[in-house]
Amino acid sequence: MARHMDAxxxxxxxxxxxxxxxxxxxxxxxxxxxxxxLSRPAMREGIKILSGKGLVQSVPGRGTVVRPRVEWNLFxxxxxxxxxxxEPSAAFVRDLYALRRxxxxxxxxxxxxxxxxxxxxxxxxxxxTMAVAETVSxxxxxxDLSFHQAILVASGNHFLVALAPIIETSxxxxxxLQRKVCPIPEHFVPDHQAIFTAIKRGDVAGVRxxxxxxxxxxxxxxxxxxxxxxxxxxxxxxx
Numbered sequence: 697m698a699r700h701m702d703a704x705x706x707x708x709x710x711x712x713x714x715x716x717x718x719x720x721x722x723x724x725x726x727x728x729x730x731x732x733x734l735s736r737p738a739m740r741e742g743i744k745i746l747s748g749k750g751l752v753q754s755v756p757g758r759g760t761v762v763r764p765r766v767e768w769n770l771f772x773x774x775x776x777x778x779x780x781x782x783e784p785s786a787a788f789v790r791d792l793y794a795l796r797r798x799x800x801x802x803x804x805x806x807x808x809x810x811x812x813x814x815x816x817x818x819x820x821x822x823x824x825t826m827a828v829a830e831t832v833s834x835x836x837x838x839x840d841l842s843f844h845q846a847i848l849v850a851s852g853n854h855f856l857v858a859l860a861p862i863i864e865t866s867x868x869x870x871x872x873l874q875r876k877v878c879p880i881p882e883h884f885v886p887d888h889q890a891i892f893t894a895i896k897r898g899d900v901a902g903v904r905x906x907x908x909x910x911x912x913x914x915x916x917x918x919x920x921x922x923x924x925x926x927x928x929x930x931x932x933x934x935x
Contacts, residue, residue: 699738702742703728707728708774711746719762749768749772788869789869789922793866793911797907808899811850815850819846822843823843837867891910894906
């Protein structure tokens with residue numbers, strides 16, 4: 697990774713984790729460079745990158761200031777990835793699942809009308825892998841991800857397919873949380889199978905119901921895991 701990207705990631709993760717909250721003024725590039733052992737030019741370029749992602753802005757008379765969370769570009773691949781490096785907040789988890797319900801239920805409904813035999817085969821293969829993979833493993837995560845991505849592709853809607861990184865990040869962030877509460881395939885494979893069955897038989901309403909049920913249960917598991925870890929579950933203020 698280029699040094700300026702190292703700089704952007706270092707500061708970006710501090711912002712996302714709350715160490716540098718909205719409204720905070722960043723130290724100068726020189727001060728940060730000393731702290732993280734990167735050059736000043738790298739830090740300056742890193743801050744420019746963060747500005748382009750909506751995380752910071754230059755304010756005359758103040759310096760570089762962290763912007764409100766609602767102004768961050770959460771669809772940016774790096775911003776999403778940096779969330780994986782910090783313990784997700786309850787508000788972030790809720791927002792991810794709300795987005796997934798809106799996207800995946802409709803993608804599944806479209807897939808029920810448009811899925812090709814190849815699409816159906818890919819969805820079914822992902823379920824079969826999930827059923828035999830070790831639960832908290834890379835293979836299980838990849839199979840789960842492949843399942844949801846295959847449905848987006850089967851929708852035949854290129855805009856929905858472009859949202860795949862959001863789905864991937866949701867799984868990456870919440871996978872370890874969900875599996876702590878639902879640790880065996882029998883806890884989650886039937887929900888995925890229900891979605892596939894509805895898609896295969898062309899049951900548009902059934903897909904929406906099955907998808908919502910899966911995501912509802914996954915969110916409950918993730919929130920239970922956060923609660924067990926001592927994370928506050930009350931709604932966080934919007935900046």
